[in-house]
Amino acid sequence: MSNRSLPETRAQFRPKDHPTEHFLLTTVVGSYPKPKWLNRAKELAEDDDRDFDDDDLEEALDDAARLITEEHTRAGLDAVVDGEMRRNEMVEYFADRIDGYEFNGPVKVWGHNYFDKPSVADEVAYDEPWLVDEFEFTTGVTERPVKVPITGPYTLASWSFNEHYEGEAELAYELADLVNEEINRLVEAGCRYIQIDEPALATTPDDHAIVGECLEHIADGIPEDVRLGLHVCYGDYSRIYPEILDMPVHEYDLELANGDYEQLDVFKEPTFEKDLALGVVDVHTTDVETVEEIKENIIKGFEIVPPERLTVSPDCGVKLLPREVAYQKMENMVEAARQVEKELDAGEITVGYAGQ
Known part of the structure; x- marks a missing residue:
């Protein structure tokens, strides 16, 4: 995939009535706090003594997805997500839809937190679409472009017990082919912005070659106008860059x-040749950054890429924050981006990115 496709994939997300010459694409990573009533609806659906069935739960999920998509739209985001309202966990949700996986109960991961870690007991296979219905519903309730986050094959392999394949890499490559099939389905449905989530890469950076090979499988045959992103978090980036x-x-x-931009210099040499989606708000604190603070964070991104290659985003999914805090962070983030655009137009910000 060449850099010549960068401007084309980005321009399609610029609103037609955007008021400034400069455009900073604003979006979210994916997850968002679920309404408390949605968690209650799930409990009711699991209670055999309650007159609340799967159809009722589906209606509740639709309502939540509609509500959070509207919150993203109201905050002013250029590319929205439904907040992953239908997803329980980033590996479990997909493993439940992939042939070859099975579940044997929760595993303690840290503190008092448990994760229903799946096992790969047989050959993995694509059985049913994973996210197409979610995407089609979301596009039906907003006029904004919709981004689809999808857990990457390396994380799906790394965060599972492997009881069938010779090694984790072999499993990851097989899963990459399934992700490619799902993305093709999404593209057919009209999706033009897909984010591959690979948090496991940060914990095992020596495997970046495996992730790269997986992405080659994933990108195979995907049209050039479909924007592909990779989300990586919480690691030593010097071990995977350049x-x-x-x-x-x-x-x-x-x-x-979250790291107060201590790793920013990692990406200055050699030149960062792709687009950068820069985390500008910390999802690990309930303190709401002010518009001025976020503007300072955005401007840090211009040390790495020029404005036409900067996307403005939170550090990660905001699902663990109180909902009102998550919304205020998003709203301030968008306002900060719009103010920076105006200041760029006025020549009030000096851009000195490392590639100049």
Whole structure:
């Protein structure tokens, strides 16, 4: 995938009535706090003594997806997500839809937190679409472009017990082919912005070559106008940079606000040749960054890429924050981006990115 496709994949997300010459694409990583009543609806659906069935739960999920999509739209985001209202967990949700996986009960991962870690007990296979219905519903309730986050094959393999394949890499490559099939289904449904989530890469950075090979499988045959992003968080980026620049994606979504941008210099040499989705709000604190603080964070991104290659985003999914805090962070983030655009137009911001 060449850099010549970067401007084309980005321009399609610019609103037709955008008031400034400069455009900073604003979006979210994916997850968002679920309404409390949705969690209650799930409990009712699991209670055999309650007159609340799967159809009732589906209606509740639709309502939640509609509500959060509207919150993203109201906050002013250029590319929205439904907040992953239908997803329980980033691996479990997909494993439940892939042939070859099975579940044997929750595993303690840290503190008092448990994860229903799946096992690969047989050959994995694509059985049913994973996200197409979700995407079609979301596009039906908003006029904004819709981004689809999807858990990457390396994380799906790494965060599962492998009881069938010779090694984790072999499993990851098989899963990459399934992700490619799902993305093709999404593209047929009209999706033009897909984000591959690979948080496991940060914990095992030596496997970046496996992730790169997986992405080659994923990108195979995907039209050039479909924007592919890779989200990586919470790791030592110097162990995967500049190698990740060879991966066939348009955009890298990186968590940097939580570390107070201590790793920003990692990406200055060699030149960052792809688009950068910069985390500008910290999802690990309930403190709401002010518009001025976020503007300062956005401007840090211009040390790496010019404005036409900067996407503005939170560090990661905001699902663990109180909902009102998550919304205020999103609203301030968008306002900060719009103010920076105006200041860029007025020549009030000096852009000195490392590639100049």
